[in-house]
Amino acid sequence: MARYEQIAGDLRDAIICGDYPIGAQLPSEAELAARFSAARGTVRQAVAVLVAEGLVGSRQGARRIVLGSERSQSFAELHSFAQWARSMGYRASGIVLASQRRPATSSEAVRLAVAPGDEVLSVLRLRRLDGEPVLIERTVYAGWIAPAVEKLDPSCESVTQELYESVGLVFAYGEHLIDAVAAGAEEARLLGVRRGSPLLRQRRTTTTQEGRPVECSDDRYRAGSVTFSIRNSTSANSLVRRAAE
Structure with a gap:
């Protein structure tokens, strides 16, 4: 392990243990170097690791502000259900229920940068977490x-x-829209819930x-x-509030 990774690990542990609570300042670079x-x-390399993980602010200067006590997940963990599950100690599984080539709808054409009617592949998957159905993917x-x-x-654990x-x-790169919807008949049957039950919907486009x-x-x-956690600050803000579509 590189020296900067060891230092980052020590500082990460200190933040998670509460030695540096949210809002507190880290010691200066000179103090940490000593x-x-x-x-x-x-x-500086060690602190950059913590910045990338969302634990400390990215403001330039002698001291950094602690923004959180839990590291941000990697892009792969956020994009891939299976990789997220493994990182959390769960067992992920899934199965393709339907797969067909068909013409792209107008909205799909915009999101995929193709012409309306161009051929795309539509896949319906049911995902399980420790054997329990938790997610329907329409990709x-x-x-x-x-x-x-x-x-x-069809039963591969991680498509990514x-x-x-x-x-x-x-x-x-991914763009994510998150809202709540009511379960339809098919979703209720596959997820084992009542029709009309609330579901958390995540619409994403990946490039x-x-x-x-x-x-x-x-x-x-x-x-x-599942829950989604979004951390924002005055220097970095990935959260945008929109009216429902």
């Missing part, structure tokens, strides 16, 4: 990635990981690092199965 007998550049893939998706095992290993696809759209999805979670 404490850890390290160069200031090494300390629409752009035509260029459809052949690779169709080759996947399998696509990376099979074709080198890296999901790099490659070059900005090429890969998929758009309508994911619906059974109430009480």
